[in-house]
Amino acid sequence: MPLLRNLGVLPAIAIVVGVVIGTGVFLKTAVMAQHVGSMQMVLAAWAVAGVLSLLGAMTYAELSAMFPHTGGEYVFLREGYGSLPAFLYGWTRFWIISPGSIAAYAVGASTFLNALVPLGDLRLVVAIAILIVFTTVNCLSVTFTGHVQSILTAIKVVMISGLIAAIFIFAPSAAGSLHATESVWNGWPAFGSAVLAALWAFDGWSNLPLAAGEIREPQKTLPLALAGGTILVFFIYAAVNVAYFYALPMYDILISSSTLHPDALPVATKAAQAAVGPMGVTLLSVMFVLSALGAMNGSILTGARVPYAMACDGLFFKKLAEVHGRSRVPVIAVLVQGVISIISASLGTFDQLTDYVIFASWIFYALVAASLFIFRNRITKRPFSVPGYPWLPAGFIICSLALLLNTVWTAPKESGIGLLLIAAGVPVYWMFKKGQVARAKRV
Secondary structure (H helix, E strand, C coil), X not given: CCCCCCECHHXXXXXXXXXXXXXXXXXXXHHHHHHHCCHHHHHHHHHHHHHHHHHXXXXXXXXXXHCCXXXXXXXXXXXXXXXXXXXXXXXXXXXXXXXXXXXXXXXXXXXXXXXXXXXXXXXXXXXXXXXHHXXXXXXCCHHHHHHHHHHXXXXXXXXXXXXXXXXXXXXXXXXXXXXXCCCCCCCHXXXXXXXXXXXXXXXXXXXXXXXXXXXXXXXXXXXXXXXXXXXXXXXXXXXXXXXXXXXXXXXXXXXXXXXCCCCCCCHXXXXXXXXXHHHHHHHHHHHHHHHXXXXXXXXXXXHCHHHHHHHHXXXXXXXXXXXXXXXXXXXXXXXXXXXXXXXXXXXXXXXXXXXXXHHHHHHHHHHHHHHHHHHHHHCCCCCCCCCCCCHHHHHXXXXXHHHHHHHHHHXXXXXXXXXXXXXXXXXHXXXXXXXXXXXXXXX
């Protein structure tokens, strides 16, 4: 039973913006400041991450218009390199990328809720409850889930705009804060780690093509939503981070919520507190929770489509390809993804989860971008062409490789674990491939 193309332009843009703006922009500035030590370098790291993400989104726009099918990157890798690289991507997406992202959003939501209602030891329990509720929501029709996504994204953008305005209007003693620290240079490894942290906040622009099989007029809608959504996020992030440094001295940002200071308030909450006091903090804590929930909802919706596509190809468990007769959603894939997400939330901290996700994601981002050069030689008719070819995608690939090498250098343990988890998919691939061949012989 096929999936239905019921997602229009607005839900598509809402998925891009809603998934990208999750928890990172409210948390990661503190971690970045700890790496690079100055406002100027933090803002530079945000800018580099934003440009990289835009380059990637434009590259994906061309690929998505050529292959508007459920599975996104899995489809691009399968058509470009064959079934093994595609399977390893799907395997990694299934076990690490999607559950890690979803779990990180749930943990982030409970972190923000903790600032509103002290949760203490119940923070993890609340995160798991959130995962269960939104996994259930995504078992309903994709039209309903798309409406939920649009509403959450609209609320998020309006409230973030209100936060920015409130900080610039009401934050006391703001005149000298922007210039309170001198620019320092702690080296490329530190700057690369800051960019990696910012890339988590920008991560999610690649999710929309995963649900391409449920998007109306995908060859027009996908490029528009990917480019427009990513540009909108870029400007929102720039304004938010300038607002943080406008409202807070560097020291307050350095000791905000992070792995080093797990019980501290998030940097965004501190900035709001400086601007409008306790009442504003309460309202903004609600906004942060809604923001994380919107990102998580979009990630659940799109992430479950990859194991579904793999199962349809006979390269994963057959049950994951089953579509519910009434909702027309791959319910079993959604439920299994939810279980793995709960396990992920139970095992790692927010920063650990995001580091694993980003490292694994960018390996495949580079491979997917490189496939564009293959398709340019094979396919002459393209509904959308990335501007600046070949320099734009080539620049994205080079920067991706540099980022990966820096991550291996600065976080060898996390990188090694990520590579081992990807490699663990090779014997599993051959098991499913053998079964696929056996079925073909019987037919």
